[in-house]
Amino acid sequence: MKQLKVLLISAIVVLMAQAATAQAKVAHVDVADIMQKMPAMVDAQKQLAKLGETYDAGYKTLVDEYQAKIKKYDQEAATVTDAINDERSKEVQEMQKRIVDYRDNAQKELQKKESDLVKPIMDKVKASIEKVGKAKGFQYVLNAADLLLADGPNITADVKKDLGFQ
Numbered sequence: 001m002k003q004l005k006v007l008l009i010s011a012i013v014v015l016m017a018q019a020a021t022a023q024a025k026v027a028h029v030d031v032a033d034i035m036q037k038m039p040a041m042v043d044a045q046k047q048l049a050k051l052g053e054t055y056d057a058g059y060k061t062l063v064d065e066y067q068a069k070i071k072k073y074d075q076e077a078a079t080v081t082d083a084i085n086d087e088r089s090k091e092v093q094e095m096q097k098r099i100v101d102y103r104d105n106a107q108k109e110l111q112k113k114e115s116d117l118v119k120p121i122m123d124k125v126k127a128s129i130e131k132v133g134k135a136k137g138f139q140y141v142l143n144a145a146d147l148l149l150a151d152g153p154n155i156t157a158d159v160k161k162d163l164g165f166q
Contacts, residue, residue, distance in 0.1 A: 025137055027153040029129055030144040034159055035121070044117035051113060055106035062102055066095045128162045129155070 035041050073088045080088075132155050133141040144150045160166055 024139045026140045026142065027133060027136065027138045027155045028142045028144045028147060028150045029154065029159055030156045031125065031129075032145055033156060034125055034163070037160070037165065038121060038125070038163065039165060040121050040124075041118070044114075044121065047117060048110065048114055052110060055110065059099070059103055059106065062095075062099045066092070066099060069095065125159070125163070128159050132158045132162050 069088075070092060073085075073092065077085055129141055136153075136155065136158070138153070138155070141155065142150075144154070144156070157166070
């Protein structure tokens with residue numbers, strides 16, 4: 001009985017040692033490189049740039065209008081009544097608020113549009129990474145950008161190939 005316990009304990013220790021020394025299969029992938037070169041992402045960036053230019057043009061128009069009124073009102077301030085100056089002051093404050101609101105809304109819309117465009121692309125990349133990683137027998141695939149040392153299998157090219165581009 002005592003020998004059976006010793007044998008059992010020895011077997012458990014050996015199994016634990018083997019489990020501790022067994023290495024998980026790990027690879028890395030450069031997600032930023034994939035995303036940056038992916039045709040769908042390039043198209044999304046173009047759409048965002050165009051939308052950004054549209055918002056910038058609208059913002060510039062509002063600011064130019066505001067600056068023109070300020071200049072005009074400053075030149076005429078001494079020649080008009082206090083009531084008119086007060087009315088103009090309120091108008092300028094309203095214009096300032098419109099400009100700030102426009103800028104804030106434009107930023108929110110750009111962020112929403114970016115999210116709407118990038119999320120499906122990122123989901124596709126993630127699915128491809130999982131597919132390639134599993135096909136190659138890896139238990140873990142890490143993003144190379146988060147690693148201090150990436151000395152091991154790199155599946156970036158394989159994921160690009162799976163996604164249909166190089």
